Structures are given as structure tokens and as C-alpha cells.
Amino acid sequence: MPIETVERFLAALSPHAREHVQRRPREEQERLADAWETELRDDTALDTLSELSPAAAESEAAARVVQGLFD
Template structure:
């Protein structure tokens, strides 16, 4: 997984969530970033939001992915 995907994923997170994800092993960060990209690609609601605000869509998808990590 290219580092830019992980970095983009981290940038989309809130500061608290970003710090928590950074504490995870690199493989887990890459897995989460891949899940984030899948969420962005497959969720039609996010596609609509992305047309209005790409940053908001990325943040929402990142929040959903990390929420699963904390549960």
C-alpha cells in the first residue's frame, strides 16, 4: 500500500483518532487505509457528499472505519 494512502487516511481523521491509529502497527494502518478507500468507493451517500465537499466525505469515511477499531 503506498504511503500516500495511509497519509491521506490519517489526514482525514480527527487529531485524537489520528494519534490512536498512528500507535497501531504499520500493517494495521495499511489495512485501515484500504478499508477507508473501499468505504469511499462503495458508499453512494459518500459519493454525493464528495461532490459537495471531498474533505467532508473523506473525514466521514475515516470516522466510520476507525469507529470499527474502537468497538
């Protein structure tokens, strides 16, 4: 996975979530970034948001991906 994908994923996270994810092993960060890309690609509801605000769509997808880490 390209490093840029992980960096884009981390940038889309809230500061608290970003700090939490950065403490995880690199392999897990890559897995989460891959899940984020899949969420962006496959969720049709995010398509509409992405047209209005790409950054908001990326943040929403990132929040969904890491939601389970805080449960």
C-alpha cells in the same frame, strides 16, 4: 499500498483518532487505509457528499472505518 494512501487516511481522521491509529502497527494502518478507500469507493451516499465537499466525505469515511477501534 502506497504510503500516500495511509497519509491521506491519517489526515482525514480527527486528531484523537489519528493519534490512536498512529500507535498501531504499520500493517494495521495500511489495512485501515485500504478499508477507508473501499468505503469511499463503494458507499454511494458519500458520492453526493464528495461532490459538495471531498474533505468532508473523506473524514466521514475515515470516522466510519475507525469507529470499531473505540468500542
